[in-house]
Amino acid sequence: MGPAILDDNHESAHLEFTPGTPGGVETVDLPILHGTMGPAVLDIRKLYTETDYFTYDPGYTATASCESKITFIDGEKGILLHRGYPIDELAEKSTFLKVAYLLMEGDLPTSEEYITFEKNITHHTMVHEQLRNFYSGFRRDAHPMAIMVGVVGALSAFYHDSLDIRDPQQRIIASHRLIAKMPTIAAMAYKYSVGQPFVYPKNELGYAENFLHMMFSTPTGSYTVNPVVAKALDKILILHADHEQNASTSTVRLVGSSGANPFACIAAGIACLWGPAHGGANEAVLNMLKEIGHKDRIPEFLEKAKNKDDPFRLMGFGHRVYKNFDPRARVLWKTSQEILDELGFDNDPLLQLAKELERIALEDPYFVERKLYPNVDFYSGFILKAIGVPTTMFTVLFAVARTVGWIAHWMEMIEDPAQKIGRPRQLYTGHTLRHYEPQTHHGI
Numbered sequence: 124m125g126p127a128i129l130d131d132n133h134e135s136a137h138l139e140f141t142p143g144t145p146g147g148v149e150t151v152d153l154p155i156l157h158g159t160m161g162p163a164v165l166d167i168r169k170l171y172t173e174t175d176y177f178t179y180d181p182g183y184t185a186t187a188s189c190e191s192k193i194t195f196i197d198g199e200k201g202i203l204l205h206r207g208y209p210i211d212e213l214a215e216k217s218t219f220l221k222v223a224y225l226l227m228e229g230d231l232p233t234s235e236e237y238i239t240f241e242k243n244i245t246h247h248t249m250v251h252e253q254l255r256n257f258y259s260g261f262r263r264d265a266h267p268m269a270i271m272v273g274v275v276g277a278l279s280a281f282y283h284d285s286l287d288i289r290d291p292q293q294r295i296i297a298s299h300r301l302i303a304k305m306p307t308i309a310a311m312a313y314k315y316s317v318g319q320p321f322v323y324p325k326n327e328l329g330y331a332e333n334f335l336h337m338m339f340s341t342p343t344g345s346y347t348v349n350p351v352v353a354k355a356l357d358k359i360l361i362l363h364a365d366h367e368q369n370a371s372t373s374t375v376r377l378v379g380s381s382g383a384n385p386f387a388c389i390a391a392g393i394a395c396l397w398g399p400a401h402g403g404a405n406e407a408v409l410n411m412l413k414e415i416g417h418k419d420r421i422p423e424f425l426e427k428a429k430n431k432d433d434p435f436r437l438m439g440f441g442h443r444v445y446k447n448f449d450p451r452a453r454v455l456w457k458t459s460q461e462i463l464d465e466l467g468f469d470n471d472p473l474l475q476l477a478k479e480l481e482r483i484a485l486e487d488p489y490f491v492e493r494k495l496y497p498n499v500d501f502y503s504g505f506i507l508k509a510i511g512v513p514t515t516m517f518t519v520l521f522a523v524a525r526t527v528g529w530i531a532h533w534m535e536m537i538e539d540p541a542q543k544i545g546r547p548r549q550l551y552t553g554h555t556l557r558h559y560e561p562q563t564h565h566g567i
C-alpha cells in the first residue's frame with residue numbers, strides 16, 4: 124500500500140495501492156469529515172467494498188466509532204467540554220442533576236425545566252419492593268460491583284413498561300428511572316454488605332445528600348448530612364458524569380446497537396467500568412498505597428512500574444487520552460484539599476504517602492517522558508475515603524455518576540438515523556482450512 128495523500132482543500136485523501144493488490148484497485152478516494160473541533164477523520168466506510176482491505180486498530184487508538192455532540196476532549200491540551208462547557212466551570216458553578224440534564228438534553232435547563240426534571244428524578248428514587256429480595260441471593264461478602272451488575276440488569280425484569288426502545292417516551296422514563304435508582308441500588312449494595320437494614324430515599328434531599336443519607340443513616344439514630352461533604356460528593360459526580368467514547372460508554376453503545384433494553388445496556392457498562400484499567404482504578408489506588416505501606420518503599424514500586432516484565436502499573440497514573448494533566452484531576456486536587464481540611468484528614472498516613480508518591484513520580488524521567496500524570500482516580504479515592512465511603516464502593520459511585528453519560532450516549536445513538544449494529548472485523552491469524560480427522564486415543 125502506498126501513501127495517503129490529502130487533496131488541496133482537504134476534502135478527501137487518495138490512498139494508493141501497489142498494483143496487483145486485493146480488489147485490484149490502484150487508488151481510492153476517502154472523504155475527509157470535519158467536526159466542529161478536534162482532528163478531522165478519514166471516512167473509510169467504503170474502503171472494504173472498494174479495496175478488499177479492512178483497517179487494523181486494536182484498542183481503537185485512531186478510530187472514531189461514531190459521531191457525537193455530547194463531549195469534547197483535547198488530551199494534548201488537557202481540555203474537557205460537555206456540550207461546549209468546560210468541566211471546571213461545571214464543577215464550580217453547576218450541580219450534578221443540572222449537568223445530567225445538560226448531557227442528555229444538549230443545553231442547561233431553564234428554572235422551569237429544572238423543576239420538572241428534578242421532580243421526575245425524585246419521583247423514581249424508590250426501587251420495586253420485590254427488588255429488595257433480590258439482594259438476599261448474594262453472599263454478604265460479594266463485591267458491590269458484582270451486585271450492581273446483577274441488580275441493574277434485573278431492572279429489566281421489573282419495569283416492563285419502559286423497555287420498548289422505539290418509543291421515545293419509554294426511553295425517557297427508563298433514563299429517569301436509571302438516574303434516580305442508581306444511588307438507591309448502590310446504597311442498598313453497601314447496606315447489604317454490612318448487614319444493616321436498607322434505608323429508603325428521602326424526597327426532600329438533593330441527589331448527593333440522598334445518597335449519603337441512604338449510605339450512612341440507620342433506623343436507630345439521627346443522621347444529618349454535612350453540606351461540605353454533600354458538595355464534594357456532588358462535584359465528584361459531575362467530574363465522572365461523562366468522558367466521551369471511553370471503554371464503558373463504547374460498551375453501552377455496542378450493546379445498545381443490537382436493540383438491547385436500556386437496563387441491560389447500563390448493566391454492561393457497569394461490568395466494563397469494573398476493570399482496574401478503567402473505573403476500578405480509584406479502588407486500586409488505595410489498595411496499591413496500602414501495599415506500598417511506607418514512603419521508603421516508593422522507589423521499589425516505581426521500579427516495578429517501569430519494568431516491562433512486571434505487570435504492575437502505577438494505579439491512578441496515565442490516561443489513554445490525556446497526555447497532559449487530566450482537567451478533572453486538577454479540580455479534584457483542590458476539592459481533596461478542602462474536604463480533607465474540613466474533616467481533619469490532612470495527616471492521614473495514606474494521604475501523606477500519596478503526596479510523596481505523586482511528587483516523586485512527577486519528577487521521574489520515565490513518567491515525565493511518557494506524560495504520565497495523576498488521573499482523576501488518583502484523587503477521588505482520598506475524598507471518598509475521608510467521607511467514609513469504603514474502598515469497594517468507589518467504583519460503584521463512579522458507576523452512579525457515569526450512568527448519566529451512558530444514557531446520554533445511548534439516547535444519541537438510538538436517535539441517530541445512521542445507527543447500525545456495531546460489528547468490528549478482525550485480522551485473522553489462526554489456522555487455515557484443515558479437515559476433521561477422528562483422533563485415535565491409545566489405551567482408552
Ligand code: ACO
Pocket residue numbers: 399400401402404428429435436437438439440441442443444493495498499500
Ligand atoms: N504505570 C507505569 N507505566 C505506565 C502507566 C502506569 N500507570 N501507564 C502507562 N504506562 C507506560 C506504558 O507501559 C507505556 O510505556 P512504553 O511506551 O515504554 O511501552 C507508556 O506508558 C504508554 O502507555 P500505554 O500503555 O500505551 O497507555 P494506554 O493508553 O494503553 O493506557 C491506561 C492507559 C490503561 C489508563 C494506563 O495508563 C494505566 O493502566 N494506568 C493505570 C490504571 C489507571 O489509573 N486507570 C484509570 C484511567 S482513568 C479512568 O478510567 C477514569
